[in-house]
Amino acid sequence: MKRRTYIAGIGGTVGTGLAGCLSRDGSTDDPEETDDETTLTVATYESFLDGPSTSPGEWVKTEFEAEHPDVTIEWKTPENGLNHYIQRFEEGIEFDADIYLGVNVDDLIRADDRLEDSLFQDLDRDAVGNAERLRSDLDFDPQGRVLPYDTGYISLVYDENEVSSPETFDQLTQDEFSGTLLAQNAQQSDPGQAFLLWTISEFGEEGYLDYWQELQDNDVRILGSWWDTYSAYLEAERPMVVSYSTDQVFANRDGNDMSRHQIGFLEDQGYANPEAMGVLAGTSDQQSDVAHDFFDFLLTPEAQGRIATLNVQFPAIEGAELDDEYDQFALEPPETVFFDYEELQGNLEGWVEEWARQIAG
Amino acid sequence: MASEGASRRATGLTRRGYQWVRERSLPIAALVAGSVLLVVFYFPVAVVFLEGVVVDGLPSLAPLRGVLTDPFYVGVLADLFSRPTAVGDHLDSLFRWAATGFSRPSLGLIGFTGYQALLSTVASVAIGLPGAYILARYEFRGRRLLRSLTILPFVLPGIMVAIGFFAMFSTNGPLNALLGVFGVGPVEMLFTLEIIVLAHAFYNAPLVARLATAAWEGVDARTIETARSLGASRRRAFFDVLAPQLAPAVLAGAVLTFVFTFRTFPIVLALGGLEMATIEVWIFSRIQQLDLTTAAALAIVETVISIGVLALYLRFESRQYGAGQAPTQIDREPLLPSLRALFRPSRVAISVYGVFVAVLFIGPMASMIAESLTGPNGLTLSHYAFLFDRQSGGTAFQIKPWPAVRNSLLFAGATLVIALPTGIVVAVRRVRGDRGGVLLDVLATAPLAVSGIVLGIGLLRGLVFGLPLPGGWRLQVTGGVAVVAAHAAATYPFVVRNVAPAVGGVDLSLVESARALGASRVRAMVDVELPLAVAGIVAGAAFAVAISIGEFNSTVILAEGGDYYTMPVAVERYLGDRTLGPATAMGTVLLAVTSASFVVIDRVGGGRGDRL
Numbered sequence: 001m002k003r004r005t006y007i008a009g010i011g012g013t014v015g016t017g018l019a020g021c022l023s024r025d026g027s028t029d030d031p032e033e034t035d036d037e038t039t040l041t042v043a044t045y046e047s048f049l050d051g052p053s054t055s056p057g058e059w060v061k062t063e064f065e066a067e068h069p070d071v072t073i074e075w076k077t078p079e080n081g082l083n084h085y086i087q088r089f090e091e092g093i094e095f096d097a098d099i100y101l102g103v104n105v106d107d108l109i110r111a112d113d114r115l116e117d118s119l120f121q122d123l124d125r126d127a128v129g130n131a132e133r134l135r136s137d138l139d140f141d142p143q144g145r146v147l148p149y150d151t152g153y154i155s156l157v158y159d160e161n162e163v164s165s166p167e168t169f170d171q172l173t174q175d176e177f178s179g180t181l182l183a184q185n186a187q188q189s190d191p192g193q194a195f196l197l198w199t200i201s202e203f204g205e206e207g208y209l210d211y212w213q214e215l216q217d218n219d220v221r222i223l224g225s226w227w228d229t230y231s232a233y234l235e236a237e238r239p240m241v242v243s244y245s246t247d248q249v250f251a252n253r254d255g256n257d258m259s260r261h262q263i264g265f266l267e268d269q270g271y272a273n274p275e276a277m278g279v280l281a282g283t284s285d286q287q288s289d290v291a292h293d294f295f296d297f298l299l300t301p302e303a304q305g306r307i308a309t310l311n312v313q314f315p316a317i318e319g320a321e322l323d324d325e326y327d328q329f330a331l332e333p334p335e336t337v338f339f340d341y342e343e344l345q346g347n348l349e350g351w352v353e354e355w356a357r358q359i360a361g
Numbered sequence: 362m363a364s365e366g367a368s369r370r371a372t373g374l375t376r377r378g379y380q381w382v383r384e385r386s387l388p389i390a391a392l393v394a395g396s397v398l399l400v401v402f403y404f405p406v407a408v409v410f411l412e413g414v415v416v417d418g419l420p421s422l423a424p425l426r427g428v429l430t431d432p433f434y435v436g437v438l439a440d441l442f443s444r445p446t447a448v449g450d451h452l453d454s455l456f457r458w459a460a461t462g463f464s465r466p467s468l469g470l471i472g473f474t475g476y477q478a479l480l481s482t483v484a485s486v487a488i489g490l491p492g493a494y495i496l497a498r499y500e501f502r503g504r505r506l507l508r509s510l511t512i513l514p515f516v517l518p519g520i521m522v523a524i525g526f527f528a529m530f531s532t533n534g535p536l537n538a539l540l541g542v543f544g545v546g547p548v549e550m551l552f553t554l555e556i557i558v559l560a561h562a563f564y565n566a567p568l569v570a571r572l573a574t575a576a577w578e579g580v581d582a583r584t585i586e587t588a589r590s591l592g593a594s595r596r597r598a599f600f601d602v603l604a605p606q607l608a609p610a611v612l613a614g615a616v617l618t619f620v621f622t623f624r625t626f627p628i629v630l631a632l633g634g635l636e637m638a639t640i641e642v643w644i645f646s647r648i649q650q651l652d653l654t655t656a657a658a659l660a661i662v663e664t665v666i667s668i669g670v671l672a673l674y675l676r677f678e679s680r681q682y683g684a685g686q687a688p689t690q691i692d693r694e695p696l697l698p699s700l701r702a703l704f705r706p707s708r709v710a711i712s713v714y715g716v717f718v719a720v721l722f723i724g725p726m727a728s729m730i731a732e733s734l735t736g737p738n739g740l741t742l743s744h745y746a747f748l749f750d751r752q753s754g755g756t757a758f759q760i761k762p763w764p765a766v767r768n769s770l771l772f773a774g775a776t777l778v779i780a781l782p783t784g785i786v787v788a789v790r791r792v793r794g795d796r797g798g799v800l801l802d803v804l805a806t807a808p809l810a811v812s813g814i815v816l817g818i819g820l821l822r823g824l825v826f827g828l829p830l831p832g833g834w835r836l837q838v839t840g841g842v843a844v845v846a847a848h849a850a851a852t853y854p855f856v857v858r859n860v861a862p863a864v865g866g867v868d869l870s871l872v873e874s875a876r877a878l879g880a881s882r883v884r885a886m887v888d889v890e891l892p893l894a895v896a897g898i899v900a901g902a903a904f905a906v907a908i909s910i911g912e913f914n915s916t917v918i919l920a921e922g923g924d925y926y927t928m929p930v931a932v933e934r935y936l937g938d939r940t941l942g943p944a945t946a947m948g949t950v951l952l953a954v955t956s957a958s959f960v961v962i963d964r965v966g967g968g969r970g971d972r973l
Binding site: 021022023046047049050051052053055057058075079080083084086087088091093110114185187188221222223224225227228230231232234235236237247250251253254255256257349356357359360361 | 433470520523524527528531532533534551552627630631634635636637638642645646649650651736737738747756758759760821822826827830834835836837838839840917918921934935936937938939940941942943944
């Protein structure tokens with residue numbers, strides 16, 4: 001394994017026959033690592049590599065390795081996402097990855113709050129020529145350490161046979177929409193948190209809890225994960241769910257009834273949930289150079305189009321090469337809502353906790 | 362025994378070694394069990410719990426005080442904890458409470474957690490006991506298969522149970538269609554406390570049934586015959602003779618259910634909603650925020666309550682063992698001797714119960730299987746075709762079905778090899794009241810009382826990150842062997858609970874005779890006690906396999922995203938897009954593989970669980 005000495009098979013740890021393993025940080029270099037051959041280890045979330053229908057991982061690896069024959073991409077999917085590296089950094093343990101793909105703004109804030117030094121290295125944006133193309137509204141790190149590569153929009157997905165199109169937040173508290181909405185626990189779910197932040201953007205820090213009280217009075221259901229809500233939606237228990245505005249792409253691929261996959265942009269808005277990438281602390285200069293090339297590659301119009309289609313998220317640059325299917329079925333809200341880093345820092349945790357206590361209390 | 366032939370041929374040295382092992386097999390087994398628990402349970406949990414009582418390097422009660430004085434967590438008790446010496450004020454509020462007619466007090470998040478666990482326990486016992494009665498007292502085709510499959514729900518990942526429940530009990534689902542035929546309904550069951558309690562019963566009533574069935578089968582029929590011949594009514598014989606013999610097993614099932622459902626997650630949020638959040642939900646959210654201090658403080662409070670319940674029970678249990686009768690089994694009555702028998706009141710009651718069980722247990726599982734066979738245009742095998750495609754065409758970094766099946770079976774087999782023999786030894790020593798045995802049993806039962814989320818983060822920080830040693834070295838424990846050890850640790854309470862009552866029912870005089878005739882303690886155990894306790898051992902083995910196959914949290918952390926993924930991991934992974942198909946297809950594979958393993962275990966047990 002990388003940059004570590006392992007004495008494997010020591011066995012007999014504490015006399016139990018457990019396979020113990022001694023390692024020492026930073027004592028040797030990876031033997032595979034030479035000047036000509038580089039392995040770039042990319043940590044990301046599982047569905048980037050392994051979605052049941054499509055995922056971008058394979059295309060990205062094949063294409064990038066074809067353009068850079070001396071580089072091998074190796075994937076990692078740590079169970080706890082970025083928290084895995086935040087905790088390692090805190091404990092002073094070396095990383096098993098060079099870059100992280102899939103940083104949300106709340107992840108970055110948590111990392112910065114927890115750690116004295118930055119979890120991510122500074123980027124040389126000049127070495128990532130395509131970064132010029134980035135949509136500035138998605139570029140959320142004030143220190144520029146991470147680059148967005150795609151974004152989702154949180155919207156409502158509804159069954160037009162059961163409810164009329166939801167247009168405003170106020171409508172959701174009216175009788176017409178009583179007992180129709182499924183939302184997620186903002187403590188554990190990205191779309192759940194985005195929807196909560198959207199209501200804060202709409203009603204302000206002072207007003208959002210009152211609005212949620214009205215939603216509760218109107219029998220909103222707040223389940224755990226996004227899958228909890230979406231499977232309840234698929235079983236037609238409720239006609240409306242907080243989800244993503246790309247829903248029809250999947251419905252089209254699976255041949256599902258489009259009338260059950262209508263997209264509702266409340267107030268003609270959608271809440272953006274950009275995902276970004278950065279070079280992790282402790283990555284060597286050589287690897288960091290390759291990482292910059294890799295980022296530049298991911299931001300080309302071709303790669304942006306492919307990733308959007310395969311990951312079913314929107315591109316982070318202007319002018320990505322999207323195919324017709326995506327153009328037709330992935331709906332973009334007329335207006336984007338998004339709290340940036342500065343607005344969330346110091347507020348996010350309290351907003352979510354107060355909300356959760358109101359619901360559970 | 363074959364081993365005797367082998368030892369005769371062996372040299373003097375190995376024979377001495379063999380004898381040494383035999384003489385010390387009890388301590389060795391105890392050492393293995395103890396070490397496994399220490400490494401994969403006590404150490405990782407201590408790593409996290411310390412965060413709750415040490416602040417900035419100094420011991421501190423502030424985090425615990427923070428939890429106990431927050432009305433959100435403990436409701437009206439917050440005032441009591443924040444001003445414990447203001448006795449006058451507290452008495453005053455007590456009187457005022459009495460004056461308002463003992464209105465239901467708010468006990469906060471922790472109070473609600475206990476409340477739903479209590480309801481779930483009552484429901485699980487009420488649903489599980491009749492099942493045990495039928496399995497133990499009646500003979501019918503498929504009885505043994507049914508008994509083998511009772512603990513199948515145990516292995517299902519939470520999200521699969523949620524999908525099964527959504528499908529079965531939704532407003533437009535099969536249950537409401539059925540009720541509609543009788544002009545009832547529709548009943549809105551989802552997102553209620555009732556459905557959470559039923560889902561907990563789905564997991565735990567089989568546990569109660571399985572433990573009680575084993576105990577019922579171990580009841581000495583002669584005790585009942587004697588009571589009846591002395592003039593006791595059936596009712597009297599039941600309450601005075603039978604009930605005391607069943608009580609330990611039923612109580613074991615009830616306590617395990619309470620402790621399990623006390624730390625329930627994620628089923629409450631999937632089927633109920635955030636309004637019905639439990640302590641574990643908050644622990645999870647604190648861990649997500651990396652606020653280990655609050656998470657640990659909450660988890661300590663949770664564990665103390667659970668340990669309290671377990672301790673009450675362990676005290677009671679220790680008085681119950683070693684009644685010591687030679688078992689003569691109660692004869693089973695044919696369930697359906699004739700068609701006319703169908704109209705006997707007992708058979709009518711059994712039919713009603715059968716329908717209920719079919720709806721609650723078979724319903725969700727059948728709905729899940731049906732989901733795996735359904736596409737937008739009706740019946741399809743495309744989701745199974747997906748599994749084959751992924752197997753043949755998946756890339757190296759994608760999860761494939763066959764390795765998941767293989768790993769699950771390998772882990773389950775290895776868990777059985779470690780946990781069963783050592784668990785049996787713990788059970789035997791415990792039943793015979795030896796102090797070390799009682800201590801080991803307590804140590805092995807404690808894992809039930811600890812938050813699975815906390816154990817997970819402890820495994821990550823304690824074992825995966827490794828223990829820092831001098832000179833920059835770190836001692837790490839990860840990979841397949843660590844996974845098996847974690848599974849074994851999770852298994853002990855069940856192996857011991859299943860084996861102990863069975864061994865406890867063995868006539869001690871038989872063991873004593875064997876020893877008087879010169880048999881060693883080990884010999885007496887292997888030749889006399891264990892064959893008599895086969896029913897309990899087979900049940901314990903089935904539980905070991907079920908828990909190993911169903912385990913998720915520790916597995917994903919110790920496997921470190923490597924090649925050790927199991928079937929539940931594959932199920933979660935295939936929940937990718939917007940369709941339930943691939944995941945439910947993998948879930949069906951999980952059910953099929955697990956069912957087959959249970960049947961194999963029962964057959965290997967020689968079916969001697971039935972006839973001793």
